[in-house]
Amino acid sequence: MRADIVTIFPAYLEPLRLSLVGRAQEHGTLQIHTHDLRMWTTDVHRTVDDAPYGGGPGMVMRPEPWDAALSQITARVADSRPRVVVPTPAGTPFTQRHAEELAREPWLVFCCGRYEGIDARVIETWADDEISIGDYVLAGGEAATLVILEAVTRLLPGVLGNSASVADDSFSDGLLEGPVYTRPPVWRGTEVPPVLRSGDHEAIARWRRSQALRRTLLRRPDLLEHREFAEADRVVLAA
């Protein structure tokens, strides 16, 4: 996968050189190219923003630098066009399904907006996905791009050591992850649930499913709506 990121703060994306995403780059699974939007400005002050039509607070990112940047970046390869992603509070809520979909794309381009946003005509012309990572406003799309890219990268083949951990992900079955434990068996007087040390793998799977269902019912009942559950699950949910 190739990911191009357009931003006025390229340094903000340095963390992508670390850890999981950094390793994926070393293995050639992922190539990340960061671009400074100001490279496509033409004035001496390298202006990327201007006052909003209609008035109101803050500034809006001008269309010309974005159009020049995206035209050049996407012209890289003749017959293929990247999927252009714009992180924004006004976007579609980002979910694991969305991460799985993006992980199948060969080429992503992230547009990091700042100020009050990017001129709508750029979004109209270029954006394939407007994605929200949550109902809050950040100062720019860089942090959201780090979040989206991390969720996507960990799904790429060979990136996570134990590929099984992707299959067991939270949300992979649409439920929240239940509690996890490791040594010591007793810590501060609290014992690890004995079933987990029983070696009875069927009982362990049942216990984990029950914990995930109960936690989901408590914290995220919305994830349980419009879903059919087997009798065994219904018993847990009714408890």
Ligand SMILES: COc1cccc(COC(=O)c2cn[nH]c2)c1
């Ligand atoms: C493109 O226009 C804008 C405008 C304002 C802020 C941003 C950055 O994204 C977020 O704030 C965000 C993304 N998901 N949840 C919050 C982009």
